[in-house]
Amino acid sequence: MTQTDILSSEQEDLRLLRESARTLFERAGGSDRARQLRDAGSGFDPEMVRELAEAGVFGVAVPEDQGGLGMGLAAGGVIAEEVGRVIAPEPVVLTIGLSLGLLRRLCPDHPKMAQLIGGEISLAVAWQERGPDGAPADATCRYADGKLTGGKAWVVGAIGSHGFLVVAEQDDGPVLVLAEADAQGLVIDKRTQADGSSLGELSFSGTPAVELARGGAVPTALAEAVADATALAAAELVGLSERAFEITLDYIKTREQFDKPIGSFQVIQHRAVELNVMCEVAQAGVREALAQMDSETDPKVRAPIASRAKARAVTAAKRITRDAIQLHGAVGYTDEFDIGLYLNRALVLSAWLGDDAYHRRIWFEAREAEGAAQ
């Protein structure tokens, strides 16, 4: 096979993956399902998690010799885009990027790997901490004698998860431990986010936990997993933006004022084109970034690529979902119309793992450092 053939067969695999993920989500009820789950206050649907697992979703970026499909982040991105299109609340990016991202780098033989890939469980990752001023701060959460003490903040998927992968400090350095969701001395303070999902603030007081890995490998693997999840969250925002734009385009074609569809007015048309262009640029940029991350092994190079992806995706999603509300007019401000669900989900995904301003800064600092090194 020539290089072009290999390339196009990879493209073909991704196309098939996209098709099957889209069918699965559509059959399950599309974005209506997101509304129902939000209204029921039930977080996500464990049955859906199992169905996704059967389709191979969670193991998509896990190497084949570790029980995954070995298709890389590019394939993870395809799935994340489809998740974004129907604003599915299941912890897909969390699992592919963070939970499995950590485990496959630190303890690939652990039985939790297979359970995560099989959709039997989901695990949240608790790695950030809140300082006295409320902003992110250095880690102080301690692990000693098999017990955790301290707190963790901004834990996505805290409600509904079977346990927590906690990054903590012990006397001789960092450690990754596993605490069960119902562990003694674990208190979860739930904060509701714009899309109805929960963000957990955990506090541990002598909470029993099992050590999974220790030493310098822990922060390295964490940084890698965070980069993966960041890029996948960008892909999710791309899918979300695309669908929000389609919904808006349909709306301006059908909504009539002054006896004409509002989409016949040039000012509306030009705004729609703006959003379309922004969406296409974001899609191209983010997909390229994911492919680059697959062909790069140096974490110092991969991290800024993830930042580039997230910066672009957040910029696009913010603009598209907000303008989408404007183009819907007053009904866009109601909960009844789906477009609001997309705005709310975009708010949550933008804040998670750093917004556009944050990632531009990170990206530019890395670019400067690289320039100085040359």
Add this chain to the structure above:
Amino acid sequence: MTDWNAISDVEFRKEVRQFFEAEYPEELRHLPHRPKFAEIEHWHRKLHAKGWVAPAWPAEFGGMGLNAAKLLIFYEEQQRWGVNRGRDMGVQMVGPLIIKFGTQEQKDYWLPRILSCEDIWCQGYSEPGAGSDLANLRTRAEIDGDDFVINGQKIWTTMAHDATHIFMLVRTDPDAPKKQQGISFLLAPMNQPGVDVRTITTLSGETEFCEVFFDNARTPRENLVGELNKGWTMAKALLSFERIFIGSPSLAQNALGQLESFARGRGAFDDPVFRDRFAQAALDVEDHAALYARFADQLKRGETLGADVSMLKIWVTECFQRITELMIEAAGPDGGSIGPLQVGNVSVDVLSSFYKARPTTIYGGSNEIQRNILSKAVLGLPG
């Protein structure tokens, strides 16, 4: 004759690069203005001897016969080394037109003269009342014996004062039911009493644009290309490759490189606001390049590009403008001064970049027209 398409992309790029680096005159690299032919004649002779004047033309007409993938590589290398496109209206526009729609006599006569630059062409499309609404053009051509007699005015005719011939859209049937009908494609000599050229001084003080007045100017009837009254369709057919070319990342990439060294030298990166705006612009350029690559891949697979390719031009030209505006900001009190500024070991002409960026959102179909096209042809919006 070499079959360039038979060699690998990598090999081809190497060969093109080597030729430019070895042969292109140093003093002509990254020329800040459009040269008259005399200024670049020595380079053109080398290119002509090599047989590389017309990369896109089929080999049987003296071109290189490059496919889309090779063509993009050729242009990328040209831009990379700052190789001037030369007086390429003949090669880019007239040649393809004649090859596609011309008679055998027209091909035999005109094509070799285009390659040798014996004839130097300018493009007569826009008129005072026909800019974005090009089909509104009024310059008349009427048959009189063996000639067409031309009356009217063209404007924004690039380098008409240094051209021997003009290819033009003229109205040959003023009574046609639609204004797009009744337009023909005509070739005419410039050196005759009925043609008067006046240069237009631009904002930047340059004179590359002209007005061309026709007062009973004449051209032989055999200089009609294609069918009478079918010029509009032909002109549109010529635009397909140009539409990706006009959206290529190079202008913005070059400007960004300039901005970076200039800003670095001036200490502008100490300002967090400037840093963020620079980062935005740099990411805009990088992500545009990703979208450009997507369209280029389409071409490489042999697919034709859709109307959506217009988005490249919108994005890159507006980005180019923002970059040149940042350059003025970084210049601070020098932001209003004409001419090169020396900063460290780089020399940057702040205002020349700024001026160069302004018409990019106007020419080649203004960005507003591009948005109209996208909204109708791609988004399917009504009206």
